[in-house]
Amino acid sequence: AQTVTQSQPEMSVQxxxxxxxxxxxxxxxxDYYLFWYKQPPSRQMILVIRQEAYKQQNATENRFSVxxxxxxxxxxxxxxxxxxxxxxxxxxxxxxxxxxxADGLTFGKGTHLIIQP
Amino acid sequence: DSGVTQTPKHLITATGxxxxxxxxxxxxxxxxxxxxxxxxxxxxxxxxxxxGEERAKGNILERFSAQQFPDLHSELNLSSLELGDSALYxxxxxxxxxxxxxxxxGDGTRLSIL
Numbered sequence: 001a002q003t004v005t006q007s008q009p010e011m012s013v014q015x016x017x018x019x020x021x022x023x024x025x026x027x028x029x030x031d032y033y034l035f036w037y038k039q040p041p042s043r044q045m046i047l048v049i050r051q052e053a054y055k056q057q058n059a060t061e062n063r064f065s066v067x068x069x070x071x072x073x074x075x076x077x078x079x080x081x082x083x084x085x086x087x088x089x090x091x092x093x094x095x096x097x098x099x100x101x102a103d104g105l106t107f108g109k110g111t112h113l114i115i116q117p
Numbered sequence: 118d119s120g121v122t123q124t125p126k127h128l129i130t131a132t133g134x135x136x137x138x139x140x141x142x143x144x145x146x147x148x149x150x151x152x153x154x155x156x157x158x159x160x161x162x163x164x165x166x167x168x169g170e171e172r173a174k175g176n177i178l179e180r181f182s183a184q185q186f187p188d189l190h191s192e193l194n195l196s197s198l199e200l201g202d203s204a205l206y207x208x209x210x211x212x213x214x215x216x217x218x219x220x221x222x223g224d225g226t227r228l229s230i231l
């Protein structure tokens with residue numbers, strides 16, 4: 001079974017600075033998708049960014065970018081120019097391509113991101 | 118707004134009872150997923166339906182069941198409730214249910230067992 005590990009239970013960053021959240025995963029598969037979801041205090045789960053394992057180019061979405069290291073099984077999220085609205089729990093998630101994806105997402109335990117004004 | 122609608126938002130009930138959580142997927146999405154978020158277990162995948170058929174099972178207890186109806190809405194039934202079933206239950210939907218399609222989450226149903 002795949003596992004996703006987020007080793008930072010909590011991170012704090014000054015507003016306007018850059019922060020990187022870590023995620024590692026364990027899998028024997030070659031095709032899969034990785035995701036970062038954001039969960040603000042409202043408890044919604046919001047998709048931030050996603051990365052296909054067979055794409056070498058790192059995904060970016062505005063201020064959010066990832067550093068995907070397939071050999072190291074690492075998938076970190078970088079948030080540039082942090083804003084107060086970025087304060088949330090961030091979850092890293094894995095989805096297998098095996099069986100056409102007949103499976104759900106496997107989530108890490110999450111990282112609580114605090115933005116200091 | 119993700120377009121996924123979950124009702125009710127909050128549910129309070131007692132041990133031993135049965136409840137039904139409802140989910141309407143985004144317009145055009147054929148696949149529905151259910152997840153449970155609890156303090157001790159984190160976010161766990163429960164079950165997936167695609168166009169009315171069960172497609173995948175995760176860590177779903179035998180006391181729990183789900184179905185997807187012809188209009189594509191889904192219901193998660195929880196029975197013989199225990200204190201440990203208190204959690205936030207999310208429904209998510211995707212267009213085809215394949216691995217490359219992102220899942221869009223509803224706002225969740227907060228279930229409290231007293």
